[in-house]
Amino acid sequence: MEEYINGDPIEEMDPSEENLVFHYKKGSFRKREDHSTRDLATGKINLRPGLIKSLVSTKGNRIVFFVMLICIGVTVFLGLFRQSETDVVSGVRCNASAFSFDGNVYATLEMENTPKNKSELPVTMEVLFECINVENAVADKYAETVIYVPGEKQYVRTVFTDYDMKKLRVSLKVGKDEKVLETSISQR
Numbered sequence: 001m002e003e004y005i006n007g008d009p010i011e012e013m014d015p016s017e018e019n020l021v022f023h024y025k026k027g028s029f030r031k032r033e034d035h036s037t038r039d040l041a042t043g044k045i046n047l048r049p050g051l052i053k054s055l056v057s058t059k060g061n062r063i064v065f066f067v068m069l070i071c072i073g074v075t076v077f078l079g080l081f082r083q084s085e086t087d088v089v090s091g092v093r094c095n096a097s098a099f100s101f102d103g104n105v106y107a108t109l110e111m112e113n114t115p116k117n118k119s120e121l122p123v124t125m126e127v128l129f130e131c132i133n134v135e136n137a138v139a140d141k142y143a144e145t146v147i148y149v150p151g152e153k154q155y156v157r158t159v160f161t162d163y164d165m166k167k168l169r170v171s172l173k174v175g176k177d178e179k180v181l182e183t184s185i186s187q188r
Contacts (some may be wrong), residue, residue, distance in 0.1 A: 036164040085183035089125065090174040092148055096181040098168040101188045105131055105160040107168050109181075110144075112153045127183030128171040131160045131185075139163050 039045040066145040086095045095110040107129050125146045133139040142158045168183040 013074040034145065036150075039175055040185040056114045085181055086093070087172075087179045087181055088114055089172045089179045090123055091119060091150075092174075092179050092181070093125055094127070094170075094172055094181060096168060096170040098183055098185045099188050100162050100185050103162050105162045105165050105168070105185055107131075107142075107158050107170075109170055110153065111148050113150045117150065117179065118140075120150055120152070126171075127156055129158055129160075130169040130171070131165045132167045132169055134164045134166050138169075139165060 021140055033041070036045070054061065054123075056062050084095065085095065088094070091114055092111050093114050095132060096108070097110070098105055098107045100106075109129075113123075125148055127144050127146055129142040130138045131140040140160045140163075142160070144156060146154070146156055148154055165185050167184050168185075172179045172181065
């Protein structure tokens, strides 16, 4: 016959296993506990209602609250002021990337259709790659006119000689729609 506790069947234990015994601490140890811990365990403490009040009620909570605010602030700042290496131009998602290897800078522009763009017409795009050096001057350029066919992933690639290049700027123009992508050049 199966035994049940709260509607759940009790599983039979393997005879080779020891019976588990739980010893709950009650009574005398509460006298040596910290006052706030004892009040919390016995239910005498009244928690302050409200989210903000509970976040600033103790020194530890205030520290955690201010660390959260700093993290949220840094995340918002980086989200708003970061260099944009991905953007959508005339229904085409463009992603710029660049890396330096063996004295050359390899630049790539990846283009793919966005899910919202249902157009089947090819898109003519003017692409201008500009390598920016450590003095924030344009050190090298490459321009190309690309015809993007929707539904396909397409790449535009070029190679520059590395003269202390620090970032790549890609200007995209489709009719009157114009976007500028910037990305830092990673070292490999």
